[in-house]
Amino acid sequence: MTNRKEKMSNFKNEISVIFRDYIKSRRLKKEAIQLIVEGVDDPKYYTTRFNIFLNPEWNITSVGGKSKVLGLKEIIEKHPSYKNDECYYFIDKDYDERIFLDKTYCTPTYSIENFYLHPTCITNLVTSECGLSNYSIKERYAILDYINSDYLCELENFHKNKKIIKINSVFKFIRNNEIPTTSLDKVLKIELHSNSIKIKHLKEYQKLKIENIKNYRKFLETEDYHKFISSPLENFRGKQEILFLKYYLKRLYNDGELSKEIYSNFGVKIKLENPAMADKILSNVSNYAYTPDCLKNFLLTIKSSK
Known part of the structure; x- marks a missing residue:
């Protein structure tokens, strides 16, 4: 008290x-x-x-x-x-x-961070930052469609990842039940490296798990939980969404996986003109956000x- x-x-x-x-x-x-x-x-x-x-x-x-x-x-x-x-x-x-x-x-x-993940943000960003407004690129619209499809597929895979679902479900349970914590970042932490997602169980998590595991399992059976995970782009934590966007933009760097795919499929070299685009994403991508x-x-x- x-x-x-x-x-x-x-x-x-x-x-x-x-x-x-x-x-x-x-x-x-x-x-x-x-x-x-x-x-x-x-x-x-x-x-x-x-x-x-x-x-x-x-x-x-x-x-x-x-x-x-x-x-x-x-x-x-x-x-x-x-x-x-x-x-x-x-x-x-x-x-x-x-x-x-x-x-x-x-x-x-x-949060507003989720607006940065909206598909229109990616379309506007790659059009401006990868030179896809250039009329001389004959297949630029096909390339845009390819990037958009790839982005939506990668984002869906990210949202379906069990670790991403877990961390958001735990955080929502904590907040909805007003369970005291120092910070959500002291409970669980996500690390995203290339296609690898790791979840760290921090000190506060173990204590919270012992005290709340039964109620948490009940929460996973509720309609509220299923409604929550059915709209991840709207409901999942913005900080984690930004981590994904950073990873995705790096795929468009000069030697990035997506840049190589586009060159292989279309014979056109497409890359982010600003190599620091993914570093300070909230500032650099703000104009393109939804x-x-x-x-x-x-x-x-x-x-x-x-």
Whole structure:
């Protein structure tokens, strides 16, 4: 109980600090729409979309997690001086059900990272980064179809891998049952090397397994579990999806497996022009990532309210 009280106290203190930062940002940019996102990597995805769909005056703040976004929202909306502010909030669905709150956008997928795995992202990326917009490549559309088919096949195999299903099922069980952990990354860890997927059982996993194995097995028999694993691109953890995308893009490097296949089948050398594309993927691939209609509509609603 003491540990729980300490966590609650620390959370309240953090929210107070975040709120003070919000007031400071508001004073510096009085006319700007205030946009609150979860993590420090989120602006890499959202900034491009905000520039396209919103008016120039906006300010983005990362607060360090979903609970902190919602905590700040609650404080602002109850505050007599700030409750009418033009402030909007952006959160990830995570392993929860999608939530719908006023002035709040919740992803239809686990997180924004999942948008990077959408098939349109791959099509746009290879068209731009592998030179497949060049009219002189006679079979460029056939090559695009080949890459798209290959990508969907590889992604399906990744999602059907028992280790990927296991880690996501364990994490969902932990989150849905509010089982205390230091971090999900301290329970299980995935390592992806070429076609090899390894799962590491970390220290916290053994303790959790002993205490929860019976209930976990019951969870595996539920409709909720089967619904969850039936839509992996939407429901599986974004961090793991990004690991797959890194692996896949490396197949398009100069000496990559997919580049060799394309040359063998079409007689054309296709490779990623930027050899560092897979290294900082959230930044490098952001422009190509999928923008769902629900996000477009949310941003257009903000713009029309000005």
